[in-house]
Amino acid sequence: MKLCVIKGDGIGHEVVPAAIRVLRQVLPELEVHYAPAGWEQFEKSGSALPAATVERAREAKAVLFGACSSPSYPVAGYSSPIVKLRRLLETYANLRPTRYLPVPTARAGVDLVVVRENTEGLYIGDERTADAGDTGTATKRITRYASERIAQTAFRLAISEDRRRVTIVHKGNVMPQTDGLFRRVAYEVSRAYPDIETDELLVDTAAYWMVKDPTRFDVVLTPNLYGDILSDMAAAWGGGLGLAPALNLGEEVAIAEPVHGSAPDIAGQGIANPTAVVLSASMLLRHHWNQPASADRIDAAVHAALSEGDYTADILGTNGMSTEEFTDIICRHLG
Numbered sequence: 633m634k635l636c637v638i639k640g641d642g643i644g645h646e647v648v649p650a651a652i653r654v655l656r657q658v659l660p661e662l663e664v665h666y667a668p669a670g671w672e673q674f675e676k677s678g679s680a681l682p683a684a685t686v687e688r689a690r691e692a693k694a695v696l697f698g699a700c701s702s703p704s705y706p707v708a709g710y711s712s713p714i715v716k717l718r719r720l721l722e723t724y725a726n727l728r729p730t731r732y733l734p735v736p737t738a739r740a741g742v743d744l745v746v747v748r749e750n751t752e753g754l755y756i757g758d759e760r761t762a763d764a765g766d767t768g769t770a771t772k773r774i775t776r777y778a779s780e781r782i783a784q785t786a787f788r789l790a791i792s793e794d795r796r797r798v799t800i801v802h803k804g805n806v807m808p809q810t811d812g813l814f815r816r817v818a819y820e821v822s823r824a825y826p827d828i829e830t831d832e833l834l835v836d837t838a839a840y841w842m843v844k845d846p847t848r849f850d851v852v853l854t855p856n857l858y859g860d861i862l863s864d865m866a867a868a869w870g871g872g873l874g875l876a877p878a879l880n881l882g883e884e885v886a887i888a889e890p891v892h893g894s895a896p897d898i899a900g901q902g903i904a905n906p907t908a909v910v911l912s913a914s915m916l917l918r919h920h921w922n923q924p925a926s927a928d929r930i931d932a933a934v935h936a937a938l939s940e941g942d943y944t945a946d947i948l949g950t951n952g953m954s955t956e957e958f959t960d961i962i963c964r965h966l967g
Contacts, residue, residue: 633659633661633694634665635662635665635692636695637664637695638667638670638695638698639666640669640700641670641671641698641699641700641899642894642896643699643892643895643904644699644894645899646899646900646902646904647905647955648696650906650956650958651909652696654910654913654930654933654962655917657963658917658926658930659917659926665688667682667684667688668682668685669685669697669700669717670698670713671702680700680710680711681713689887693884693886693920694886694888695885695886695888697888698894699892700893701893714887717887718751718880719750719751721880721887722883723880723882723885724751724778724781725747725748725749725750725781725880726746726748726859726878726880726881727745727747727748727919728745728746728748728866728891729744729745729746729915730744730846730866730869732869733871733934734935735871735872735875735938735943737868737871738869738871739846739847739869739870742847742866742870744851746852746859746863747785747789748855748863749778749779749855750856751856752773752775752778752855753772754772754856754857756773772807774811774855776813776817779817780817780821782853783820785881786853787822787851791825791828796828796850797830797831798818798825798830798831799851799852799853800818800830800832800853801832801859802834802854802855803834803835803836803858805834810855835854838858838862839865842862863878864876864891871947873892873893874892874907875905875907876908877891877908877910877912877914878891878912879920881919888913888915889912890909891908892908898945902955903944903945904944904946905944905945905946905947905958906944906955907938910930910962911930911934914930914934917930930962933963942957942961943958944958
């Protein structure tokens with residue numbers, strides 16, 4: 633079993649090795665291959681995602697990606713490596729679950745998953761400027777093919793996880809040719825799943841309910857941008873971004889990655905929370921390698937570690953334990 637590991641930038645260099653330690657306890661035969669990508673790699677070589685990294689990821693068919701730093705201003709030759717890798721490997725479904733974890737910042741009763749279309753929308757990278765840089769324009773692309781594919785994923789996930797409802801999120805009242813298409817196709821797919829309740833929310837209303845009462849959600853089906861935002865909002869109810877996992881799933885390749893960023897403010901201090909990337913690795917086991925028993929073991933070990941009340945700094949504050957110390961506890965619970 634092969635895994636391409638991309639540490640990325642910042643705390644990726646600390647939390648990804650922690651996840652590899654945990655994975656090796658349930659998969660001692662795991663074959664790990666490291667590859668570079670990210671802002672640091674771009675500064676070093678002029679390429680944020682080297683072609684050799686893409687080929688290594690494609691060959692392994694499974695990737696664990698740390699986090700990347702991306703500037704919020706144009707840089708010639710640079711584009712987000714994780715967005716590009718998702719697209720190149722056709723990992724069209726981004727699964728972002730939020731479940732209650734025993735930490736003070738979590739909300740009891742929350743158990744939802746955002747199923748986000750991962751290849752189109754406003755994230756296709758088609759941007760341009762005019763009027764001497766005073767006007768910026770971006771293209772939003774929604775297709776029947778991609779919408780149907782992600783809707784099928786959402787409803788199949790609802791069936792497999794014994795969930796009761798799929799909520800379609802869109803802004804079709806303002807963008808009927810793009811979001812309206814996404815909505816129509818999702819409802820067409822829903823007819824093949826009569827046992828699953830289907831409803832819909834405009835994205836601004838969905839944001840309101842994600843703040844007011846996230847327990848109303850079960851499976852949340854969204855285009856690319858909306859899923860990115862709503863899943864980060866949901867993460868607050870799961871204890872914070874340091875505990876939020878994600879998996880990019882395709883027909884042949886899967887990319888596990890935490891929702892959080894590279895956190896340059898704490899990078900190198902050894903205090904980053906490894907929970908999100910550990911749970912992302914667990915999702916790889918469950919949804920890509922088809923090893924749910926091993927995934928259950930990891931999830932239970934993380935839950936047990938958090939139940940002990942010894943947290944990293946993002947939860948406890950300045951007296952939190954180190955990344956390595958918390959990983960030791962997870963590994964101890966794995967036996």
